[in-house]
Amino acid sequence: MKNFRVIHRLSRRVRLVAPALVKQPERCYILEILLRKHPAVADVRSVPEIGSVTLHYRSAQLGEERLLAVVDAVIGNIAAAPPPRANAAVPPAPSFSGVPDGPAQECNAAVEGMSCASCALLIEMKLQRDPRVESAAVNYAAQTVTVKGHLSREELFASVQQLGYEARPMDTLAQRRLLVEREKARLETAKKRLLQAAWLTAPVMVSGMLMHRSPALRLMELALSTVVVFGSGGDIFRKAWALAKQREANMDTLISMGAGAAYLYSLPGVARMHHHVYFESAAAIVAFVLGGRYMEERAKGKASEAIRKLIELQPETAIRVTAAGDETVAIDTVVVGDRLRVRPGDKVPSDGVVEEGASSLDESMLTGESLPVAKGVGDAVIGGCINGNGAFVMRVTAVGGDTVLSGIVKLVDHAQGAKLPVQKLADRISARFVPAVAGIGALTLAGWLMAGHPASRALAHAVAVLLIACPCALGLATPTAIMVGTGQAARRGIYIRNGEALETAAKLDTLVFDKTGTITEGKPVVTDFLAVGMRDEQAMLALVAGVEAHSEHFLARAINTWCRARGVPPAPTFDFEAWPGRGVRARHDDGEILVGNAALLAAAGIDCSAQQDQALAWAEQGKTPVFVAIDGAIAALFAVADRPREGAREAIALLHRLGLKTVMATGDVEAAARHIAREVGIDEVIARATPADKLELIRKLQTQGHKVGMIGDGINDAPALAAADVGFAIGGGADIAVESADITLVGGDIARVAGGIDLSRRTMQIIRQNLFWALGYNVISIPVAAAGRLNPMIAAAAMAMSSVSVVTNSLRLQRK
Template identity: 45%
Template structure:
């Protein structure tokens, strides 16, 4: 059975959380849809679909529900088109790709036009066409980019807001000016008269509702007719009721009870104007929630110097294939992932890893596409291109996380599904109550309209997804990738952080940490002779000694009569000197006395070795897997956050305890075999302790998956990264603290938004209904209700945008 495929499609005309619930309901009813999650802030729906899914069914379902899908049109050039049969074959092959709505090939110009619900199905289209025998090449899209689309939406809303405001201002002045300034009221009555004033208000308000406010009626009334009211329905009902009552009062006052003939044209006009203003401000703010993705996309250069027929030629990056040789000049961006074959330079990788210090790149070093080359020239071979590059994977991870739905959102969804009908019911009850107990019908109408307008659930629907989008985007800029958006919430609740040791807390390979010469021998002389012997061995400890000698600039001499003594060490003759290198038992076997204390190395978790020259003890050597410079400060910061820290390692208890003592780790689980790490995690999780596990190796993958939150070091293996919920792009453990900090900040921001959204409705719906009128003579006008409603949505999105400026608590300066 095939695993479900994930598709992401744009959904339009979503205006509140109720719309989200209805869009999800209709999508889940489509044949082949396994999971459907709609995101109001991103205006997307993430679908998991089975092979029997048809994109046309999803499009039709959304159209019927009143939330049309945002379709993507893509053009390709097609090879091998020679007749009408070819056209039919390529169209059928591409139409079978999940997510494709339609495919039309043109024999005259050898082009294929594909309409799809997901812009990311292009690779699948390319594969399907090639399998059918008609290779296709993507043509640069001349449709508006997402940035342009958002900008166009905001521009349209701005235009409509300005028009509405210009038409509303005279209405507001004519009606409210008389209430606020008696002299102005008398002037109007003595010049144009009340009838003319009302007529002018009627004309201007009607234009406002029919032109800028038309969208509320064309969307809200059909939704109401389908028994699925949304925010537009509430605005249409509120403003429409105020206009209808006022129109009757103007043209047929006899229909109304005596004393109720008054107009509320200004309320209807102001409602539309303020809500349009709120939507404009909201659209501008929402356009900035995707800044992180846009910045990442812009990191990739458009062209690169690629070797073609022996010369380096400017070539489109999309045309680069694995194995191509590319040249990067000083100051240019690296085009794709690759391996340096010639040249030396420093590369700024801060936009990928969050690390501010440029990294030296020489022959054999790995390069990441999108990073910036320094002052040197580099030649490299492409290893990953297109969707396989690190940058493309980061963009995909961030995009996936931004579309995630946190557990906290489930409560919001359950509430908002019945919220709009409940508000309409409250509005009806308000009108009935004031008709029975209130002073007039117009009073009851005002209260009912105010309830309808004040309670639009936009803010509730935006509270969570906007914070997720901005929070995960900011995290990516700091080198923290949330592969699964749900980790945002879970990580903020973690009580214990467990670390793998090798490669996570430590550098992952042995290094020479101590080299103490004895009996008058000179340091460099002994190191050169010992390294010359060890150069013949493949043991990691031997390699550490050789690296140290080369770092000192020492020239090694090939030894004579090299002998590896299993379990003891090695013996050789170098430059006429007999050299012994090995454990204390080798010295004992060769009757060389060790008359210096050496227990301190074992206590520090180091492996002591000894070197003898011509039968005399020459040096005591210590080799260890060094602790990363950032580990100690990172663990101290975790303790400051009130978290406990554990270490899970395969090392023996003594070595593990030595490392734990240096790092002030609370719990040590030593001598754990690779297949026992899951059980070790479960032991840490006893009593319901929420646990995050940090690892980097293949053998860490099961533990990363078993923990509440798996955090993979980005310098580790792909398997570990795939099993993790969070990826740290650098190997620096301060990223763990930064990830926790960002998750806590984001969750706090979400809770602030939800508190505001729910608190706003809980407080102001009763006020709008008039519960304070008997006590304080206070009644909320529909116009003020419209302003408050618009402000609530703008507040929520603006509050979420504050996450763009969250700083990492641990910076380069914080390292010890």
């Protein structure tokens, strides 16, 4: 179609964007009037701000393609018409309030009241019907919704509430802590309802087992089952009714139909003794459902334990240091620039810098490192870390959503809320599940009646079908495993940015490592120095210090440290230029200075062949030779050595046991690179590699059919990290959200690469097991129930336990 582009299709609904309608409310209004007159159009809505039109049509009237051709012609005619006069009376065009200009925004919220996977799909589908929404994802296990588009927070909350659910903000740690408290309160309420239902159901079930029940017993059953069904189980019926008013259905609908049918069928039996009653079934159904949901909520609470512990790291109060003395204040009142006192054993209230005192901090909950980290004046501290025996005063540098801890929580939230491709099948099945089961239940009832069986028996089998079916297990299969997997990873200092990275990491077969700061400690030191020629050594070193002061490279810092230790002040240099993978160059008063490898000198036309033997000898010892050339002539040679990280050899051995091939790509000379590779057991070495070479290596391996992971520092290796199937960044506690990486390893232990890959493989295995069980359970149990082999009470118990079994299986990830 030449006048618009289709951006979204669903059953009997299509969303399109037309450039001619952007910021043209009059044209949109005319289009709506004309299209609503067409017999094939059920409804049409437009958003002039973004030129979007959502069309609902009747499939029996006209094919979609023919209808779109009509729409294309109408838009073309409207666009060709002259714009309305400025003073023309045009009725106000229907539009949505609060639609902002500019790029789409992402909005997150917690959702309360979801009782099954169908609830999540209903909310998701409602949001996706809104033309202002580009994408929407609801996670039943995490109880969250993420929307990207031009929808304000208030409008998001209103859309969720229309379906009978509650949306709550979750942007700050304080809001998250409040949600945790509400979750505990809900669990306690669920427990009370379950106990009430259990105590009241027990005598009803005992009475139901008697062959002859007196009118008094039946009245007792009626009274107690009424309290259980509509009191303890009142939420089930309220949610089902709220959805019915929206012409929607979920698992609460099936439970309400099953328990309600059993209850209503039994009412005449109170007065007529020959009429069969199912009060015990109605009460037991609700009791079993409440029991299953309570166990499910407890299990889901354990699945989200990691993120809850992160939230609890932030203290509720802080000690502010003022001119009048110390005062205890709420953490929400702390602002950037405040001075806070941290006593022994306290949690650090927020991110900041130590101004007075010294101590050691336990950063294990953030980095996975068990050893305390020493902190003194000028050192950065991260909010949430636990102070040791010392005391200090810090100045706050970040608060609220800008802190490292808040960033970690958002990162884990984002990963846990992700939907993997493997979940799409489960979503498609769940979307059609409830109406399909309701249809099967109706057919079961009709079939047994037509076969000549009593209505009571036919009803029992139909109710069993409604109750045995469970989309919840399908909806929980993937998200609970992701929640536990990413939570376990976070506890080990492995921060996964998204769910797709978790899935892809399980398929990796090749890993490419950077050397400096990844395989090695990243703390190189100068081991040898050789002056060449008759230059004044002190003046020459001052120029070297001057040019290296501009560089952030590991080798530059090592040479700078060496010069400072010898009392050499940096000389002024200018026109600094970095050559990635080669070195640096700058100008000084009398000429030019170059510091780097042989390739840098060769590119400048400087002959360094006389020093190559010495450079090679150092390289064979694992040292990196660094050349210095001043005014076109060699002036000096440095040898810089960096030791392999502790445990690097064991980490590479772990990766080999997982069946992974290891490659090291480094800008270092080949002899030095191979020396380090032999020391740690790397399979293959690519030396003298620039960032562009590393990027090309990643792409070459991918074209050969390999799934490639790249491990680097997240800065120099950003292009390769982004190009790899999974990018692993080695970072410190404050580097958790390295943008170019899919997975960040905090603390520098590369053994966590193996841990992350192993965890991802086990997570995907659990997901496959969950999906197999959830699908198999429904495929087998529904026909069995329809065949009359299941009592409704047993069906309700089986349905309740199916979800619990999936969550429990996911919790097995916590055992290792």
